[in-house]
Amino acid sequence: MNLAVREIAERASGHLGLPPQEIYPLITSPPDEGLGDYALPCFAFAQKLRRSPAEIAKELADVLRGGQHIVNAESAGPYVNITVDRAKLMQYVLSGILSGGENYGRESDGAGKTIVIDYSSPNIARPFSIAHLRSTALGNSLKRIYEHLGYRVVGVNHLGDWGVQFGTLIAAYNRWGSQERVEQDSIYELFRLYVRFNEESERDPMLKEEARAWFKRLEDGDPEALKLWKWFVDESVQAFQRYYELLGVEFTEIRGESAYRDQMAPLIEDLLQKGIAKESQGAIVIPFEEEGLTPLIIRTKDGTTVYATRDLCSAIHHYEKYGFHKKLYVVDAGQSLHFKQLALALGKLGYPWATGLVHVPFGVMLFEDQRMSTRRGHVVFLEEVLKRSIELTRSIIDTIKKSSELTEKEKEQVAQDVGVSAIVYADLSRSRTHDINFRWDEVLNFNGQSGPYVQYTHARLAGVLRKYGKSIPSELTYSLLSHPQEISLAKCLEEFPMKVKHAAEEYEPFVVAGYLGNLAASVNQFYDNCRVLGEEPSLEEARIALVYSAKIVLKKGLELLGMKAPERM
RNA sequence: GCGCCCGUAGCUCAGUGGAUUAGAGCGCUGGCCUCCGGAGCCAGAGGUCGCAGGUUCAAGUCCUGCCGGGCGUACCA
Numbered sequence: 169m170n171l172a173v174r175e176i177a178e179r180a181s182g183h184l185g186l187p188p189q190e191i192y193p194l195i196t197s198p199p200d201e202g203l204g205d206y207a208l209p210c211f212a213f214a215q216k217l218r219r220s221p222a223e224i225a226k227e228l229a230d231v232l233r234g235g236q237h238i239v240n241a242e243s244a245g246p247y248v249n250i251t252v253d254r255a256k257l258m259q260y261v262l263s264g265i266l267s268g269g270e271n272y273g274r275e276s277d278g279a280g281k282t283i284v285i286d287y288s289s290p291n292i293a294r295p296f297s298i299a300h301l302r303s304t305a306l307g308n309s310l311k312r313i314y315e316h317l318g319y320r321v322v323g324v325n326h327l328g329d330w331g332v333q334f335g336t337l338i339a340a341y342n343r344w345g346s347q348e349r350v351e352q353d354s355i356y357e358l359f360r361l362y363v364r365f366n367e368e369s370e371r372d373p374m375l376k377e378e379a380r381a382w383f384k385r386l387e388d389g390d391p392e393a394l395k396l397w398k399w400f401v402d403e404s405v406q407a408f409q410r411y412y413e414l415l416g417v418e419f420t421e422i423r424g425e426s427a428y429r430d431q432m433a434p435l436i437e438d439l440l441q442k443g444i445a446k447e448s449q450g451a452i453v454i455p456f457e458e459e460g461l462t463p464l465i466i467r468t469k470d471g472t473t474v475y476a477t478r479d480l481c482s483a484i485h486h487y488e489k490y491g492f493h494k495k496l497y498v499v500d501a502g503q504s505l506h507f508k509q510l511a512l513a514l515g516k517l518g519y520p521w522a523t524g525l526v527h528v529p530f531g532v533m534l535f536e537d538q539r540m541s542t543r544r545g546h547v548v549f550l551e552e553v554l555k556r557s558i559e560l561t562r563s564i565i566d567t568i569k570k571s572s573e574l575t576e577k578e579k580e581q582v583a584q585d586v587g588v589s590a591i592v593y594a595d596l597s598r599s600r601t602h603d604i605n606f607r608w609d610e611v612l613n614f615n616g617q618s619g620p621y622v623q624y625t626h627a628r629l630a631g632v633l634r635k636y637g638k639s640i641p642s643e644l645t646y647s648l649l650s651h652p653q654e655i656s657l658a659k660c661l662e663e664f665p666m667k668v669k670h671a672a673e674e675y676e677p678f679v680v681a682g683y684l685g686n687l688a689a690s691v692n693q694f695y696d697n698c699r700v701l702g703e704e705p706s707l708e709e710a711r712i713a714l715v716y717s718a719k720i721v722l723k724k725g726l727e728l729l730g731m732k733a734p735e736r737m
Numbered sequence: 738g739c740g741c742c743c744g745u746a747g748c749u750c751a752g753u754g755g756a757u758u759a760g761a762g763c764g765c766u767g768g769c770c771u772c773c774g775g776a777g778c779c780a781g782a783g784g785u786c787g788c789a790g791g792u793u794c795a796a797g798u799c800c801u802g803c804c805g806g807g808c809g810u811a812c813c814a
Contacts, residue, residue, distance in 0.1 A: 199757055209756060211795085221756095221794095291814070328814065425814095451812050460740090468812040474814050504741060504810050530744075532808075539807090561776095570774045586776090597762095598750065601742065603807070609763095610749065614776050616762045623755080623777050632773050660797055682751070685762080692777060701773045715773095716752090 170260045170662060172237035172252035176206060183231045184213055184224075201656060204240070204249035205257070210418060211246060212467075216591055221246035246720055254655055255647035261658045264546045265717040266640065272720055273665035277672075278319025284486045285311050287498040288417065291328035292404040293337055293358035294423075296411050296550035298606055299533035299540050305499040305595050306530060308417045308730040309677035317727060326482060327424030329401050331475060333362070335383030338396050339375065340365035355407040356428055358400055359542070380470055387429070387472050401426075414554060414588055416730060428481035432473045435481055436466055444516045454513050464509040479510055486522050494524045496675065501529035501601065528675045532605035540606075548606055558587030560612050561620070565737070570631070574736060585732035586620050593619025596729050597681040617685035622726060623737060625688040629719040630735040633712070640716050641709040648710045657718060664721050668728065677729055684725040687720040691718050 173195055177188040184191075189500065191208070198207040214221035225243035232241035232250055240251040265272045287307020290300055307323065314321045341350075341360040350357045369375035385392040401424070412418070436452060439445035445454045450469030456462070466477045486495055497507055507527035514522035533540060540547045561584035565571045574582065594611045598604060612619040649658070662684065673680035700711040723733040 193754095196756095203757080207757080211756060244757065249757085288751085288813095332813065443810090449811075453811070463811060465812045470812080474812070499814095500808090501742060503814080505809055506814090508741095529742085534807095564776065568774080568776075602750080603743075605749085607749085613763070618762085618774095618776080620776055621762095624774080628774055635773060680750090682761090689761090693779095695773080696769095696778045699773065736774090 170257065172235075172250075172257060172260075175207065175235045175237045176208065176232060176250060176674075177432070179229065179231055179235055179614075180208065180228055183228060184217065186213070186216065198247075198249050201652070203240070203244070204251040205254075205655075205659070206250045206252065208248045208250065209246060210248065214246070250327060254650055256449075258646040258649045258658050259644075259652075261662045261715050262644070262646070262717050265640075265661060266713060269720065270724065272724065273668055274316055274318070275665065275669065276318045277669070278314060278317045281493040281715035282320045282322065282490050283314050284324055284490055284492045284495040285314075286326045286482075286496065287311075287723045288412075288419075289324075289326040289328060289499070290404075290408060291333065292401050293333070293355065293362055295355050295359055295407065295541055296549045297533075297540055297542060298535070298550050298553050301415075301550055301595055302530050302533060302604075302630070303498045303500070303592065304411075304415065304417055305592050306528070306600065307496075308415070309596060309680070309728060310496065310498065310528070310672075310675060312728045312730060313668060313672050313680065314678065316724075317670060318492075322421060322486070322492070324482075324486070325419040325422040327401075327405070327422065327426075328475075329397075329424035330426040330429070330473075330478065332380060332383045332472065334393075334397050335379035335381065335384055336365050337362055337400055338382040338386070338393055339378045341396060341400075348401065354403040358403065363545070378474070378632065384470055384472055397426075411550060412564060414464045414584070415592065416588075416732070422470060423482075425475065425478040425482075428478045428485065431481045431485070432477045434478065435484075436473075439456060439466065439513075439517070442517070444513070454509070454516070456509060456512060459512060461505065461509060461512070464506075464513055476506065476510065479506075480513060483510065483514055483522075483525060484519070487519070492521070492524060494526055496526050496528050498528045500532070501531060503527070504529055518649070528600070530600040534603055534605040536543075536607075553591055553611065554588055556608075557591050557612060558583050560614075561587035561590065564614065573737065578736070582734050582737045585734050586623055586737055589623060589726070590614060590619040592729065592731055593622070593681060594678045597685065599678045600676060612674050614633055615691065619731060620737075622684050622688045622722065623731070623734060625691050626719060626722040626726065626733050627735060627737045628695060629691065629722070630716050632715050633719065634735075635701060636712055644713050645706045648707045649714060651694075651698050653690070653697045654711075654714060657690045657694045657714065660687050661717055661721050664725070680725055680728050684722065684729070687718070687722060687725070691722070694718075 176189040176195055180191050181188040186538055194208060196207050198204050210221040210224040210228065213224050222245050225248045226248050228248045229241040229243040232238050232248060237253050237256050238250055239253050242249050285307050288304040290296060306441060311321045311323045337358065344364065345361050365375065382393060386397055439454065445452050445466060451465050452467040453463035453465050464476050465474055483495065486492060504527060511522050511525045535546060535548050538546060565579050565583060571579065591611060667679055667683040671677055698711060700708060700715055703711065727732040
């Protein structure tokens with residue numbers, strides 16, 4: 169908390185006889201910067217003290233005016249608008265960032281706590297579509313955000329490498345596949361086989377029976393089925409690694425559903441014995457009559473398991489292994505019911521930690537206003553999007569004068585860093601719950617508050633610092649930083665730690681993404697109004713410190729989103 | 738039918754722990770490079786916050802009903 173805000177809370181507290189902790193959260197900003205730096209609405213006090221808010225505001229203005237960090241306080245109806253000592257504010261913000269450096273805003277909230285995040289978790293034999301980016305980007309960013317807040321974070325890729333879909337794949341391969349074609353075009357060929365099987369099985373329902381039979385054989389340990397399964401998994405994982413490298417996404421643990429094969433039968437036994445699960449219509453289910461939910465199927469009438477069975481096992485496994493404080497499932501909103509049932513089932517098993525399971529849902533990705541369907545081919549592949557974004561970035565680089573300083577190799581690297589980040593930012597700059605309609609012209613527009621805009625702003629500041637060439641001065645005359653753009657930039661920088669915490673609380677990287685867009689805008693306004701290099705030395709030094717501080721926050725913010733922060737572009 | 742999510746500017750969206758005049762980007766119109774990077778900056782036009790009630794001194798925000806869209810709702814994940 170900055171000193172001025174603390175002083176406002178304390179002085180108001182002294183006058184009103186209310187604890188400062190009750191006042192602090194009420195302090196906001198006035199609608200117009202011209203009115204002051206902070207505002208204190210008095211409605212809550214009025215209710216408690218049974219007096220008119222305007223009257224209280226008037227008194228508080230008088231009380232606050234005497235503060236050390238406060239240069240003016242005016243009542244405006246039920247509000248007190250407060251102007252603080254800008255030099256002190258500037259000193260507070262900049263010295264905090266300069267001394268913290270890369271660790272600015274780092275918190276110890278999460279000390280001693282572990283968070284497991286299940287994200288990306290793609291299904292084998294399906295190339296990533298742009299829709300797969302959502303879970304991957306959200307989870308990756310949440311991982312970074314929680315790490316920044318001091319949590320130990322375990323990133324889990326719960327691969328969809330088990331289930332009846334493998335029966336489908338094996339049956340399809342046996343009918344139409346060839347080793348040669350799969351080796352040549354790996355995941356895309358597997359995908360074609362999968363699609364063809366689904367199409368043909370609509371005309372011929374017997375095919376579905378064939379697929380189920382193959383999955384049954386797989387679960388029973390049939391060597392032929394296992395061999396093919398292993399091969400398909402390996403081919404797919406290789407392709408996934410390509411995406412993850414490009415996106416800069418890493419996992420602590422890549423552990424597919426198949427890892428829980430041996431734990432499922434004992435778990436089902438246990439659930440039956442405890443009377444939590446029961447047989448119904450040939451299947452084994454966990455009923456939720458009291459909760460008013462449909463039952464959760466954990467074993468089909470064929471005797472095979474389903475993903476819910478494996479999710480139960482994985483939750484238990486992760487708790488036993490990591491003792492998590494929370495486990496986040498970054499999975500689309502369509503699976504809400506499933507996760508509700510999952511947590512309830514584990515609660516019935518007597519696990520108190522079941523309350524720590526959190527479904528972090530997100531809306532679906534549409535393409536041309538329609539739901540993407542990998543089966544029907546109405547789909548945009550992630551590789552295609554990244555490729556086009558990188559190409560576009562490359563062509564823009566070639567039109568920019570400043571970029572001629574880059575070597576050919578550097579240009580390629582920048583094109584990749586910026587092109588990929590543009591796609592990530594486009595995804596993370598909207599709140600999770602909305603459906604997103606994918607449109608090429610929107611994703612590939614790098615004007616305005618886009619990923620490249622934030623990166624460009626960072627590179628601009630990097631350019632100034634490079635040209636400055638000296639180390640960042642430590643003795644500064646903060647009072648020289650009094651331009652309105654300097655003040656609003658400093659205030660914006662001060663918000664960063666709060667925004668990161670907020671993002672973590674809401675599981676919303678979007679909060680950071682939106683903040684970064686605003687910060688970049690503030691930086692560019694400053695840049696346009698305030699020259700840095702060549703100014704009178706003490707002013708130049710002060711502005712350099714501001715530039716450096718802004719660069720640190722931009723870079724950190726980009727990292728929290730899983731984006732790159734190139735020094736030149 | 739029931740449950741969850743969504744409905745704010747032409748488009749994409751913030752704002753939904755009530756509170757000073759509802760914000761941003763795109764697109765459109767018009768300005769700004771002798772000056773640290775124009776992927777930039779400035780200005781303008783553009784709104785019955787889905788509809789109707791209710792609670793409140795105060796509602797885009799809370800409650801109820803309705804309309805429109807999406808998803809889920811027992812053997813897919």
